[in-house]
Amino acid sequence: MHPFKVLLYTPLMPLGVPTHAYFSGQQLHVAALPQTLDITQLTATLGGIEQDEWFIAWRNDADESCALKLASTDDLTIFKAHAPALLLAQLKQTHRHQRFNKTLAAALVAAVLLVTCGLWWGYGKAVYGLSTLVSITREEQFGSLLLAQLETEGSLAQTGPALEAIKHIGAQLTLHSPYHYQWRIKTDPTANAYALPGGIIVVHSGLLAKMANANELAAVLAHEVQHVEQRHALQNLLDNLGWGIAVMAVLGDVSTPIGLLTHQLGSLYFSRDKEEQADHLGYLALTDAGIAPEGMLTLLQKLAQEPQAAPAWLSSHPDSHARIENIQQLLKQHPCTHCQPLALDWDSIKQTPASPK
């Protein structure tokens, strides 16, 4: 037996616990763990910010991410001399993608530290911290995965005047954004709209049907765009994935865990502060673009008066009465003298059905 020193990271031990490990045949024994690990479960990778650090990662029985960090270069020498060929082959592979894996492993360590902060300061802050590790490019990859899933369900409009109107208004609201927005109409009678991470905005035909003019459409888009710009959609995704999977998503293993969430799209709740922020910044984005912001108020008032159960866009956006009051305040405090109603013939746009994909 040839033990090497390691630091063990698990959800229960997020700061890393010094222990030792050794290989015996195709099994890895870790002194601090009750069970051995089969090497086919393991991924060996190179990380580190200032200097190279070596990691072995796996998922435990609860599907949480765990990792070992080799303590020193001496331990690496022992590891290399005794590790089974499968792991050594991964390390050779890792060398070729050194830069890439370094970033990912640095993200893992940072995520582990953030979760420790989370234990002290609350999970919401840890999720916020985790979201700051995700680049815009990576966030756009998350969004594309979710969109690909949505597209398999069909009913997404590919063309039509309503989609053109959405793209036209959306472009005015996202002029200086770092995101590459994608706009979709889903043929669905529920009155809903939502934002996916990475700049994907989905509006249901059922919500379009309730709009009296293009300014109401602009108001919904302005609100949803702010859920992207303020990274609320990303934080909600990480929050709903749970800690272990969120860390794996930040690390790079995205397809499986994110797929689990697609059935919840459109019904993920935002906190009251996030809703207020999206309304407030959405209002300012409308006035910056010179679009009359009253549509925000008229649409909300109309939806809040629905005789049946609250429309989906309101039930996934709680506190509609407080929101209406806040928007009334904004209209008083920041009236837009240069704003104009949008010159789009809404009635004819609405009457032309979108062509489904």
Ligand SMILES: [Zn+2]
């Ligand atoms: Zn919202």
